[in-house]
Amino acid sequence: MSLSAYIPIVGLFALAAAFGLFSVAIAPFVGPRRFNRAKLDAYECGIEPTPQPIGGGRFPVKFYLTAMLFIIFDIEIIFLYPWAVSFDMLGLFGFVEMVLFIVAVFVAYTYVWRRGGLDWD
């Protein structure tokens, strides 16, 4: 295998880097400057980095639980996509395996539901 197959990838990297550099460099010169309060806030979500909040900026553990629960289903979907694409090839065996996988995720979900992981308060 020759290395020439990789030249487009190198080109893509170069293009991406050039685009990033160009956008950052050109923005101060051509962009409009209209500042207001919302512009200076952290973008959409997240904790204000300064001034340091009292107690290190703690937030309730519920957010963390919800995020973790989201990841469980996120990963389930990630595995479902390639299976759905090659469903015909995998046949009955693939179907049974996927049902088992979904059951396993459902077991974890049932645990969270029954033990109050879905209650906000």
Next chain:
Amino acid sequence: MPELKLPDIDYAALLPMLILFGAACVGVLIEGFVPRSVRNMVQLVLSLAAMVAALVFVIRRAGEVTAENAATIGGAIMIDNMGLFMEGALLVLGLVSLLLFGERTLERGGAFVPHAAVTVGSERDREQAVDSGATEVYPLALFSLGGMLMFVTANDLLTMFVALEVFSLPLYLMCALARRKRLLSQESALKYFLLGAYASAFFLFGVAMIYGFAKGVDFRAIHEAVRGSETSPTLLLIGLALVAIGLLFKIAAAPFHVWTPDVYQGAPTPVTAFMAACTKAAAFGALLRVLYVGFDGAKWHFTPVLGAVAVLTMLVGAVLAVTQTDLKRLLAYSSVANAGYLMVGLLGGNKDGLSSTLFYLVAYGFTVIAAFALVSLVRDADGEATHLSRWAGLGRRSPLFAGIFTFLLLAFAGIPLTSGFMAKFGVFGAAIAGDQTWLVIFGVLTSIVLAFPYLRVVVMMWLSEPGETTPSVSIPGVLTSAVLGIGTVATLLLGVLPGPLLELADQASSFIR
């Protein structure tokens, strides 16, 4: 559309693992639907039943192993004699240590706290004190044990990595659930998790290197690449070293042992017993398979390095055990030293080395579970009193338990008529037969050093007067009594009549490539 060619799956061979994983899933459902008051009993019965059932299928499989039917799921899992022996050993040791998980008479609600984050002494903490404790530990232990079974039978490095994670992640969690000394327990879990994740990364990076060398990750491909390869062994050596780091971390070999004392001390004592017996056995099972099946052609490369690691492990374990003032930390360093002795047997590199290592794992497992069961009995108002000075004069208070503990410590020290003697005799003999006499010299020297801390505990228990602060020995419940009985009798029997287990280990000491 082309039909995918499926690998053959021998469900009968995989049944022990499937039973454990299935029972663990049922256990999670029980957590959700069974009332709190009976949950502990239901979980305990279910887990024990699952382990017994798995053990039955392991035993039924014994004697039916042939070169044709050993590999299954496209060669990802190899149920050979060696794998079956390790599966059986893990199930038996896991069964005994799981009895400790169920103990409820020593402390209200048991050793595990349901909400570990609740501040000690707060109103909510008093509420949860009447609770039945965290019964999630049973499914977690089953998941972990299932992962261990997969770990010792994995036939390629990627399956081995998945199994490593499957059995490690529940362990990290279980370490954090101690009811008493809660912060220490959580600290230990965090340390174990961070260092364990780091070691897993080393393992995985090593797998990538070996893939680069052998163009495959299954042990047969690696074996053939090591044997026949004309290319430079650089990738092989880097890869083997990195994979070995991941495994040496799990067996607690120096210099990858630093987590051991903290985690053994912080974890709930039943979990410590489970880790000391089962994690060590599983990691050694995997290390044996990696070195004997995959990399046996590179023996001349790895034997001196792992020999140095073994010597360092024995020295560090023995010398630092002398300086310990906490009993759980002392047993942790003793476990480090024992990893060194096990490596001596492993580096013998012959069939005797294999069988003696297997015997050692089982013998040490029984003794260490019984020892930790006894540690959980000596309590005061703050939970277990593990400081050595608190054990002074315990022989007067409770001669029976002090006597049992003395016997177990003598077994650790390797006194004849205990299983510890037969085990050490076996591994040292195998190492001499394999021309590794220098390891045996260090082994004997460190055994002498290690006898000192053991005997100091014995002397303190019997020859000191009990003071005002000497804690009482709690009367154990049925489960802990059973563990103590099984562990002590096994330690004695394997010392007096080691024949049957030696024979079994000898029959099991063959891999199928």
